[in-house]
Amino acid sequence: MTKLTELTLAEARDGLAKGDFTSRELTQQYLSNMEQGRELNSYIVETGDIALNMADKADEMIRAGNATGMTGIPIAVKDLYCTKDVHSCSASHILNGFKPKYESTVTANLWADGAVMLGKTNMDEFAMGSSNETSFYGPVKNPWRATKENGELETKDYVPGGSSGGSVAAVAAGMAIAATGTDTGGSIRQPAAFTGLVGLKPTYGRCSRWGMIAFASSLDQAGPITKTVRDAAIMMESMASYDVKDSTSVERTVPNYEHALTGDIRGMKIGIPKEYRMDGMPDEIEKLWQQGIEWMKDAGAEIIDISLPHTKYALPTYYIVAPAEASSNLARYDGVKYGLRVEGDGLDGMYKNTRAEGFGAEVKRRILIGTYVLSAGYYDAYYLKAQKIRTLIARDFAKAYEKVDVILTPTTPSAAFAMGEKSDDPIAMYLNDVFTVPASLAGLPAVSVPAGLSEDAMPLGLQLIGRAFDEETVLRAAQVLEHATGFSAKPKIWWGEK
Amino acid sequence: MAKYIQGATGEWEVVIGLEIHAQVSSEAKLFSGSSTKFGSEPNTQVSFVCSAMPGMLPVINEECIRQAVRTGLAMGCKINLRSVFDRKNYFYADLPQGYQISQFKDPIVGEGVIEVQLEDGSTKAIGVERLHLEQDAGKSLHDQHPSQTYVDLNRCGVALMEIVSMPDMRSAEEAGAYFRKIRTLVRYAGTCDGNMDQGSMRADVNVSVRRPGAELGTRSETKNVNSIRFMMQVIEFESRRQIDLLEDGGTVAQETRKFDPATGTTSSMRSKEEAHDYRYFPDPDLLPLEFTREFVDELAKGLPELPDAKKSRLVTDLGVSEYNASVLVADKENADYFEDLLGDLARKVGQNKAELATRAANWVIVDLFGALKKAGKSITESPISTQHGAELLALQVDGTISGRIAKDVFEIMLESGDNPERIVAEKGLKQMSDTGAIEAMIDEILADNQDKVEQYRGGKDKLFGFFVGQVMKKTQGKANPQVVNQLLRPKLDG
Structure with missing residues (x-):
């Protein structure tokens, strides 16, 4: 029998339903894997007791015939989600020890469906980062290591991507069936691509942001990180909801996403944007993209060349809008009410000391950028202009969707890089998001699907971007792509007991 | 008629603009369900949203929107069917979010004109620039502990309407009349209780002076003045202070000042150089506020x-x-x-x-x-x-x-x-109108006061009142005075 922790979410669901095993048994195996994988640093907090408790309740639900797709499924939760009475700090020191008295809407939805919480996962501080190296709790190690020419695994550590680095590492290393992520500019899709997983960022407004620690409010979205497209569909259905407590969530019925996975994309029009063919892009990325186009064509889709002319402005626009919102969103961390307080001379002294010690370098950098672009005299030149370009980028997509149903691009310009390789070069780091940011700015649903391996056997992903609230088409195309790739590689286990 | 102030070097004109903060009458706060009741124990009306807990989001209280529209209608101002909530960023201990949600570029209510009546019977039209909605901050309590400041968040997030006038007032009297008129209007509309002693209405007072007909002078802004009397004192004091400064060859600084009720004077809080850069931008947690003409018309119908x-x-x-x-x-x-x-x-x-x-x-x-x-x-x-x-x-x-x-x-x-x-x-206070009884009483009184009757007949008309008084005295005031007059006159003149 396969190890329980090798099952996909859908397989585990079916096994639980058939009574092949219980959620408690499944959960226990995950808890044991988590213990084995601690050196990956993917969890900030393990919640074993809570998990077993929830698993027992899930087993009750299953026995009573009240199971949903998520009942009894052990998942990891990004530390950015507020979970009642459990560490919820967005991996920042400034929220030192913060345990909210409330549960985020997304996690509440999952628990209501019977999902099981294994723990809170590591991430870039306040979701600001593309390598999970900015966490106060230390970097997360990618379970994948490159293969040297002699066929041996590298001994150095690789980044899992970010900001949902702990979540992807947990799933890739068999320490959770699936995980919640959040995506502001690529924080679900890029790490999913770096670890051979499926990462779905739904349409802005599809999930409630209530109880998610805000980074950039107009961009932040919750989404699932899973082993397969089917798993993403199942988990997405549970996470999504309209929420009166979030004015930006949209009142729209949540479809049964799994039903959308028909395997048939004949006649589907797939756009290939020429602007995503960037200077200096590695050959292997270009090749993978070409291969993706061929696979979709073979599956009966119609390939259409399109243009998204404002793509090149997306990254700079993102790095104005997101820090601007962050500089304001993070103002509440002032040492007055909760989290860290470092005393100082008067109120101003306390503010300075608290924020100096509480925030890491990357967060400070973005607060500075954000404060600058909103300042009197600079607002029009930066923030206002960025908003205008954002509108143009959204218009590019809207025009494209008059001709195509989904857009296929690479997820990232490279495979996962070695730890420390880019941590001193913020611009090189920001370039990781070049393919994921446009869909974020336009609020569109996008998924990363594992599509192959790099020359040194690190996973690579392809991205499908769809129309607003058309996650169904995105997922249908993604599943066809997933099957075509035949991707089945797993990281070789180098961690744990030797 | 222009009212000028006589200075040592000639006449000066005072120019006044008011920013009135009126607390919206509503059960709940502007963006959370917490109660707005006045006078509760500190920090008992605070939700996760009011205290800016991580991940909390504002949700507009529709009643506050209705109240702002009603106020705009009562003032005869333009109602904007689309408005935007912005964040005004600054740090203070009683501002948990680190920003106040307000309306900057696109307020819910636009321009209008308020007509006020002055003591001499004349009227004056004073322009309203806008009315916007914003959150109140909490309260810092500096007197509870020798070295620490306590914070009470009960008020934090309560809806305020900021009503901004044009710089159209030229005297303390005009400013007083304008403020009273606004207070009357919000109380009619039921949108603010107007209780100044509870802080439900207060004003920031902008004052500048200039030579009649000259360009506008540099203004000072005196914050949080919470009575009409104080407001008038601020205007008197500020105009005098600024005139003295200018006549001594000095310049007026653009600055924020505070009023001291004990001395009736103002003093500097911070200058323009120290002024905050509030970094306003549209609040991404809230969609633009849009409603229909029908929504406004319906509210107009409901106004008294x-x-x-x-x-x-x-x-x-x-x-x-x-x-x-x-x-x-x-x-x-x-x-x-x-x-x-x-x-x-x-x-x-x-x-x-x-x-x-x-x-x-x-x-x-x-x-x-x-x-x-x-x-x-x-x-x-x-x-x-x-x-x-x-x-x-x-x-x-x-x-x-x-x-x-x-x-x-x-x-x-x-x-x-x-x-x-x-x-x-x-x-037994019923009026006596029985002519027989009154007549008998009159006869008795005339008989008892023959000397006075003679004097009356001799031309001392004023004594008529004396006889009326006697009748009233006898009836303990109950005699119908008209009946008394009718009966007394012919008898005396007789």
């Missing part, structure tokens, strides 16, 4: 008759004097009292309201308001109900009691809150 319309009706339809009408409509409760009483009175005596309105207005304003003022009570605390007031006036109209007796009955009513008909019956 407003003071200007009411005043003109009282004058034109009921014949109330301009002055009395102004006094009555200044406060909706006063006007309501008057109208209820007049209605009751008209029903009781079967006459038109117009025939009775002047009498009723005089009684309400002179007798009742006078007595309430002495007792330090408001109209809502009046011991005399509108029904009892109407009864008292009806007793006079139908001749049951005289005006003099009415005053005594009124005093008893004030004390006891009792029904005037019962007071009159129990104390």
Whole structure:
């Protein structure tokens, strides 16, 4: 029998339903894997007791015939989600020890469906980062290591991507069936691509942001990180909801996403944007993209060349809008009410000391950028202009969707890089998001699907971007792509007991 | 007419603009469900949203939107069907979010004009620039501990309407009249209780001076002035201070000042250089606020008759004097009292309201308001109900009691809150109109005062009053004075 922790979410669901095993048994195996994988640093907090408790309740639900797709499924939760009475700090020191008295809407939805919480996962501080190296709790190690020419695994550590680095590492290393992520500019899709997983960022407004620690409010979205497209569909259905407590969530019925996975994309029009063919892009990325186009064509889709002319402005626009919102969103961390307080001379002294010690370098950098672009005299030149370009980028997509149903691009310009390789070069780091940011700015649903391996056997992903609230088409195309790739590689286990 | 201030070097004109902060009357705060009740224990009306817990989001309280629209309508201002909430960023201990949600570029209410009446009877039009909604901050308590400051977040997030005037006022009197008019309007509309002592209404006072006809001078802004008297003191003090500065060859600094009620003076809080850069930008947690013309029309239908319309009706339809009408409509409760009483009175005596309105207005304003003022009570605390007031006036109209007796009955009513008909019956105060009895009494008095009768007949007309007084004395004031006059005159002249 396969190890329980090798099952996909859908397989585990079916096994639980058939009574092949219980959620408690499944959960226990995950808890044991988590213990084995601690050196990956993917969890900030393990919640074993809570998990077993929830698993027992899930087993009750299953026995009573009240199971949903998520009942009894052990998942990891990004530390950015507020979970009642459990560490919820967005991996920042400034929220030192913060345990909210409330549960985020997304996690509440999952628990209501019977999902099981294994723990809170590591991430870039306040979701600001593309390598999970900015966490106060230390970097997360990618379970994948490159293969040297002699066929041996590298001994150095690789980044899992970010900001949902702990979540992807947990799933890739068999320490959770699936995980919640959040995506502001690529924080679900890029790490999913770096670890051979499926990462779905739904349409802005599809999930409630209530109880998610805000980074950039107009961009932040919750989404699932899973082993397969089917798993993403199942988990997405549970996470999504309209929420009166979030004015930006949209009142729209949540479809049964799994039903959308028909395997048939004949006649589907797939756009290939020429602007995503960037200077200096590695050959292997270009090749993978070409291969993706061929696979979709073979599956009966119609390939259409399109243009998204404002793509090149997306990254700079993102790095104005997101820090601007962050500089304001993070103002509440002032040492007055909760989290860290470092005393100082008067109120101003306390503010300075608290924020100096509480925030890491990357967060400070973005607060500075954000404060600058909103300042009197600079607002029009930066923030206002960025908003205008954002509108143009959204218009590019809207025009494209008059001709195509989904857009296929690479997820990232490279495979996962070695730890420390880019941590001193913020611009090189920001370039990781070049393919994921446009869909974020336009609020569109996008998924990363594992599509192959790099020359040194690190996973690579392809991205499908769809129309607003058309996650169904995105997922249908993604599943066809997933099957075509035949991707089945797993990281070789180098961690744990030797 | 221009009112200039005489300085040492010539005349100066004061230019005043007001930013009035009016707390919206609503059960819940602007973006959270927490209660807005005044005077509760510190930090008992604070939600996760008010205290800016991580991941919390604002949700607009629709009632606050309705209240702002009602206020805009009552002021006759343009209602903007689309407005935007912005974040005003600054750090302070009683501002948990680190920003105040306000409206900067696109307020919910746009321009309008308020007409105010001045003491000399003239009127003046004062422009309103805008009304926008914003959150109040919490309260820092500096006097609870020798070295620490405590914070009370009960007020934090309560909805405020900031009503910004044009710099159209030219004297403390005009500013006072404008403020009172706004207060009257919000109280009519039921959108703010106008309680200044509870901080429900306060003003930032912008003052500058200039030579008549010159460009606008540099202004100072005195923050959080919480009474009309203080506001007028600020204007007097600031205009004098600025004129003295300029006449001594100095310049006025653009700065924020605070008022000290103990000394009636203002002092600098921070200068323009130290001013905050608030880094306003649209709040990404809230969608632009949009509503339809129908929504506005529906709210307009629900508004009560407003003071200007009411005043003109009282004058034109009921014949109330301009002055009395102004006094009555200044406060909706006063006007309501008057109208209820007049209605009751008209029903009781079967006459038109117009025939009775002047009498009723005089009684309400002179007798009742006078007595309430002495007792330090408001109209809502009046011991005399509108029904009892109407009864008292009806007793006079139908001749049951005289005006003099009415005053005594009124005093008893004030004390006891009792029904005037019962007071009159129990104390035997019914007016005497029996001509036979009065005539006999007159004859008796004339007989007892032959000398005075002679003097009267000899040309001392003033003695007529003496004889009336004697009759009244004998009847303990109950004799109907008209009957007394009618009977006395022929006998004396006889």
